[in-house]
Amino acid sequence: MTWAATVYTLFPAMFPGPLGHSLAGKAHDQGRWSLEVRDIRDAASDKHRTVDDTPFGGGAGMVMRPDVLDAAIGPDDERPLIYLSPRGPALTQSRVRALAAGPGLRLLCGRYEGVDQRLLDARNAEEVSIGDYVLSGGELPALVLLDSCVRLLPGVMGAAASADEESFSAGLLEYPQYTRPADWRGRVVPEILLSGHHAAIAAWRRQQAEELTQRRRPDLWQARPVATPHGLGAGRAVTQPIERTTR
Ligand code: ADE
Numbered sequence: 001m002t003w004a005a006t007v008y009t010l011f012p013a014m015f016p017g018p019l020g021h022s023l024a025g026k027a028h029d030q031g032r033w034s035l036e037v038r039d040i041r042d043a044a045s046d047k048h049r050t051v052d053d054t055p056f057g058g059g060a061g062m063v064m065r066p067d068v069l070d071a072a073i074g075p076d077d078e079r080p081l082i083y084l085s086p087r088g089p090a091l092t093q094s095r096v097r098a099l100a101a102g103p104g105l106r107l108l109c110g111r112y113e114g115v116d117q118r119l120l121d122a123r124n125a126e127e128v129s130i131g132d133y134v135l136s137g138g139e140l141p142a143l144v145l146l147d148s149c150v151r152l153l154p155g156v157m158g159a160a161a162s163a164d165e166e167s168f169s170a171g172l173l174e175y176p177q178y179t180r181p182a183d184w185r186g187r188v189v190p191e192i193l194l195s196g197h198h199a200a201i202a203a204w205r206r207q208q209a210e211e212l213t214q215r216r217r218p219d220l221w222q223a224r225p226v227a228t229p230h231g232l233g234a235g236r237a238v239t240q241p242i243e244r245t246t247r
Contacts, residue, residue, distance in 0.1 A: 003033040003153050004079065004104035007142055008072050010051065010111055012037045014139045019146055027156040033104075035146075040064075043072035052112055061113035069119045073106070081106045081125045082145070083115065084138030088127030091145060093168050095128075099145075100152040107145065109138030167209060171224025173217060175208040 007015055015037045019025065027033055041049045045068070052062035073081070082105055099105060108115070108125060120127070130141040151157050167174055178189040192204045214221045 001103070002031060003100070003149070004036070005033065005146055006036040006038060006079075006104075006106045007109065008038050008040050008069070008107065009109040009137075009139055009142075010040050011109075011137070011139055012039045015143070017143055019143060019150065023157055024147060024150045027150060027153065030155075032153050032156055033150050038072055040069065040072045043068050045071075055113060059113070063113050064110060064115040064119075066116040066119035066122070069108070069115060070122070073108070073123065076123070077106075079104045079106050081108060081123050083108045083110065083120055083125040083127050084130070084141035084145070085110065085114070085127045086129045086132070086134050088129040090129050090131060091148070093148075096145075096148040097152060100149040105146070105149070107138070107142040109142050111137040169225075171213070171220055171226075172209040173213045173220070175205040175212070 009015070016025070016028070016035055019028070019035065024033075028035065040051055044050050050065070051068050052064050055061070055063045080099070080102065084107065119125070128141070128145065130144050135141060178193060182189045182194065190204070192200055195201070210221075213224070
């Protein structure tokens, strides 16, 4: 079955945007995923097509009305309803993996000061943030979330994506890559990569990935799953912890 996304937004023209191009666009044209975009304003019931109102208790800005959003969303289905919001837990690759493995997503994009809390409660909406910064609405976060899921759907990307997905699953940042020319302005490619020794190259890449992760993302390094004889769990890495340097 096709992985199906429905987006509820006040700015339907922002979709599919970047998802109409490159691999996501091609996968869409091949029927590997579908995108339905619903204009929340179409669910308004008055002649001004009002979707928001002032907050009870006072304060700046406008809040999106629960009745209008409820009508826009329509009946529930088996897909999770996600509300993009800087208040939610930050999106992780493991959450992306789980969402991509499901039937699809319904994504609610807020604008203004947010949406009435009762709508989120009544619809059991899951809040998801794409990072600790504030954007002007949920549309860009929805595109980010969709892109991260679509690239994991079967047949969307080739071996390259599965390999880098594997490296991220191992909790490591990617090792550095090089291509031709082997000497560019006097900067030469690490000799091992030209050696043709596949096992030595794999070990070098693993070591580079571990060093990079320790240096740049000590949080990921601490939390990484490490292979043990009993499977994945806390264990010993190939490299010893390295000194922190500036980089
Ligand atoms: N809406 C506004 N900012 C956001 C963020 N950082 N993540 C998800 N939704 C948002």
